Amino acid sequence: MVQRYTGIAMLLHWVVAALVVLNVALAWSWDGLLPDAQVRPAINLHKSVGITILGLAILRLLWRFAHRPPPFPRGYSVWEARLAHGTHYMLYAILFAMPLTGWIMDSAYEHAATTPMYWFGLFQWPRLGFIMALDPATKKSVHDGFGAAHEIIAYLVYALFVLHVAGAMKHQMLDGTKELQRMWPGRP
Numbered sequence: 001m002v003q004r005y006t007g008i009a010m011l012l013h014w015v016v017a018a019l020v021v022l023n024v025a026l027a028w029s030w031d032g033l034l035p036d037a038q039v040r041p042a043i044n045l046h047k048s049v050g051i052t053i054l055g056l057a058i059l060r061l062l063w064r065f066a067h068r069p070p071p072f073p074r075g076y077s078v079w080e081a082r083l084a085h086g087t088h089y090m091l092y093a094i095l096f097a098m099p100l101t102g103w104i105m106d107s108a109y110e111h112a113a114t115t116p117m118y119w120f121g122l123f124q125w126p127r128l129g130f131i132m133a134l135d136p137a138t139k140k141s142v143h144d145g146f147g148a149a150h151e152i153i154a155y156l157v158y159a160l161f162v163l164h165v166a167g168a169m170k171h172q173m174l175d176g177t178k179e180l181q182r183m184w185p186g187r188p
Contacts, residue, residue, distance in 0.1 A: 107127040
């Protein structure tokens with residue numbers, strides 16, 4: 001019998017995964033979008049999706065604290081279990097680090113005070129006032145520094161995604177473990 005994650009854990013996992021893929025695709029599309037009138041809607045959507053990911057990451061973490069995940073199937077070696085745990089911890093950290101670095105960078109944007117940010121066009125999302133109140137030189141430094149961190153973390157997202165999927169596929173395909181059935185919605 002396959003020990004599965006809860007339905008809520010599965011829903012949060014797949015919704016967040018889809019939103020992360022969407023945000024990566026949006027970021028990759030910017031170079032092909034010119035002029036600014038085409039880029040700006042993609043950037044605004046990217047910000048809305050990022051804030052949504054942050055909210056869902058908080059929900060995921062709360063759910064995880066309240067609902068213990070199923071144990072790994074038998075047959076995992078010690079190093080595989082440690083690598084899986086480490087990858088999951090890093091993925092959780094990234095679900096917070098990416099939106100937070102983006103939000104800080106956006107709050108330090110030189111025109112943040114005159115270009116409000118709207119969550120999916122529905123309501124104005126607040127910028128971080130203490131960042132907006134910085135002097136212009138410090139604000140530019142914060143913008144550039146957190147922008148660089150946001151970009152570096154993106155590469156970590158790619159690496160961890162590949163590691164996460166490769167690990168699941170290795171257990172499913174090579175080891176014959178019903179790994180995907182633990183997190184796939186529907187019947188096991």
